[in-house]
Amino acid sequence: MPLAPALNRALRVAVFGGLMAHCVSATAGLPRESRVPGGVALVDVGASSEGRPTVTRDGAPVWVAHRDSRWLAVVGLPLSIKAGEQALQVTPAAGGAPRTDRFDVGDKRYPTQYVTIKDRAMVDPPADVMARIERESAHLKTVRSHWRESSTTDASFTVPAAGRLSGRFGGGRVLNGQPRSVHAGLDIAVGTGTLLKAPADAVVLDIGEYYFCGKAMFLDHGNGLISMYCHLSDWLATQGATVRQGQAIARSGATGRATGPHLHWSVYLNGVSVEPELFIAAPPPQEPRRRGAQ
Ligand SMILES: [Zn+2]
Known part of the structure; x- marks a missing residue:
């Protein structure tokens, strides 16, 4: 086999393999996102270099997971939630002032x-x-x-x-x-x-x-x-x-x-x-x- 095609193939394999590895590490352990009533929102709440913040929604603690050098709040959205803007209470790990982060939720109708x-x-x-x-x-x-x-x-x-x-x-x-x-x-x-x-x-x-x-x-x-x-x-x-x-x-x-x-x-x-x-x-x-x- 000529060198160039072999090298090309090796590169393709390496790049594809790298992408696959990236995808696997990026999604392992987290649910798919669906910002609708009864769904799950993955909300970026900061860089992982800054330490894991504490997040709550309506007073209930929220799971904060690490992905791609970011912290993601993994938020369960109740079936009763209304479409529109929602809020999370975020307290930085470093002791900074608590803040409110906002994200949007769409509508979804489930069949009777x-x-x-x-x-x-x-x-x-x-x-x-x-x-x-x-x-x-x-x-x-x-x-x-x-x-x-x-x-x-x-x-x-x-x-x-x-x-x-x-x-x-x-x-x-x-x-x-x-x-x-x-x-x-x-x-x-x-x-x-x-x-x-x-x-x-x-x-x-x-x-x-x-x-x-x-x-x-x-x-x-x-x-x-x-x-x-x-x-x-x-x-x-x-x-x-x-x-x-x-x-x-x-x-x-x-x-x-x-x-x-x-x-x-x-x-x-x-x-x-x-x-x-x-x-x-x-x-x-x-x-x-x-x-x-x-
Ligand atoms: Zn049942």
Whole structure:
């Protein structure tokens, strides 16, 4: 082979390899950005040479990650957020004056989802379980808002179970003809007993049996990134345990409010529910029929 083409090829390989390495290091561990309700904003809050600033939104701590010699605030945007300008409170590491950084959020409409549930007590809970539901709701809010600082948070998730999507994130739900709150997670149709795998390294934050969620588990990935697994038939890890990406943590089922066996999977960031598909490289295919939802 003449020298010039060989050199050219070697250069192309080196340049391409370099670009690939750059891309991998630039995106490893962070979700894809989507500045819409239920999305995630990656907001530049300063140069990494200046030390990591502390960031909060509405008083809740926000994960600040390092990428390409910058600090990025990784901000979970609630589904209820209005399009327009949003604010972050940023306190520099060097002890400078706190400041307000602003960024824009666009609009997004999620399609309404219609679900029929046979167990009417799950659509209109009887009065005697309302106290239980309120107690659980307060507890779950505390769990979702848990904060543990970590230098190893990895938001490059693998899917917890291979199955078709039977319910998308963000759509308003109509249960038996009655409007209900939005669907704040993904439904993956898998049979009872399917092994569910941790999407990334984590600590088991909470295990419980709840009225709507059924048997549930929460994983704490650090820096306010929490994932939730509902309608389980069994737990395979204990509260406080450290689990690794790909490790079996539970078995799927149909406990709580479910139309059939499936995994309801939610992801929370700074206390708000966000689109799980932003955290996975390749979302599962969508199933046209509704089976195993809620
Ligand atoms: Zn669901």
